[in-house]
Amino acid sequence: MTAGISDNRLTANADHFENRHIGPNAGETREMLAAIGVPSMETLISKTVPASIRLDRPLAIPDGIGEQAALSELRSRLYGVTRTRALIGQGYHGTLVPPVILRNLLENPGWYTSYTPYQPEISQGRL
Incomplete structure (x- = not known):
C-alpha cells in the first residue's frame, strides 16, 4: 500500500518548523562524525567549544508552536497597539542637496x- 496524501504521518504537526526541516538523519550524522574521527556529537562539542562558555544545564526553551498558533499569539499581542504618525526624517524634506x-x-x-x-x-x- 502506498502512502496517500491523507496519511496522518505526513500531515501531523506539519506547520511546526522542526517537522518540516530536512536535516541529517542518525545514519548521516554517524557518517559525518566518522569522517572527522569523532565517536559522538558530545565528544565533538567538548573538543570544539571551550568549557568556560559551555552551559552544563538544558536550555529553558518552551515547546514549539505551529504557524497558526504563532500568528494568533502575535495578533493577541498587537491588539490595542495604535498606529501613530512616523516622525522619521522630519525637518529634512526641504533640504537642498x-x-x-x-x-x-x-x-x-x-x-x-x-x-x-x-x-x-x-x-x-x-x-
Missing part, C-alpha cells in the same frame, strides 16, 4: 552591488 553630491551618491556602485568596480557587469558602462 547639490547635484554633484546626489550624482555621486546615486551612481556609487557600493549602494547597489557587492561587486568591486572592476567587475564587468558594472564597469563596462564606465570604461
